Amino acid sequence: MALPNIFNKEVSDQIVERINKLTPQSQPLWGKMNVAQMLAHNNVTYRYVYEPEQFKKPNFLMAWVLKSFVKKTVVSEVPYAKNTQTGPDFIIKDERNFETEKNNLISFIKRVQSEGEKTFEQRESFSFGKLSAVEWNNMFYKHIDHHLTQFGV
Template identity: 60%
Template sequence: MALPNIFRKDISEEIIQRINNLKPETQPGWGKMNISEMLAHCNVAYEMVYDNKHPKPNFLMKAIMKSFVKKIVTSEIPYKRNSQTAPAFIIKGSRDFKTEKKRLIEYINRTQELGERRFDKKDSHSFGKLDVNEWNNLFYKHLDHHLTQFGV
């Protein structure tokens, strides 16, 4: 079953509505992150696309990521609860709820506005070139997993 298309305006607006239903006091159904850390964690996927703040993996690490992690991240199979998080996605230090929420919404809107064509065969930070379906799964599945984690 195909995942909803995050590049469609109605789907991105649905995700944003779910984000807007979050409150600073929202508690997770599982996991260790608080709400602000989760939002910052979700922002990392977009930072790797738009911002040059995360070091790219070296050749060996990229080969390992492509061989063992890419399918987990880009397939339609949902993430398991409490699954391991990549080091770059581990949030250290406190984060501001409003700031992280605003950033995430801006990233989602920017991605939707750029559209599928901009992402088809675009080189990813860790996995090489991804097709539009892989990009969609990467973005949508991650957001849906964590929004579900926080009950929205």
């Protein structure tokens, strides 16, 4: 079954509505991150797209490992399991500002939606090579949906 399309304004607006239900006091149903850390964690996906210079590109061997073993998990329609291991760039241990991270995430989601599917079709990803628009959608949607569900919204 296809995931909801994050490039569709109605779907992205629903995600933003869910984000806006979060408060600095929101508690996770599982996992170790607080709500601000979760928002920062989700922002990494979008920062890879729009701020790749902020990150170290994987070397040849790591790129091969990511494409061969991680890509399918990230871009498929299969939901993430709870407490799934994540990549080093996605581990947020320091305290973050809730409002800043929330506003950044909403801006990223709106930007992706406004740029549309055509912009992402066969676009090079930071870790997985070229992805189809469907793969980009799956990566964006299922990650944010997983973590919003983690926080009960």
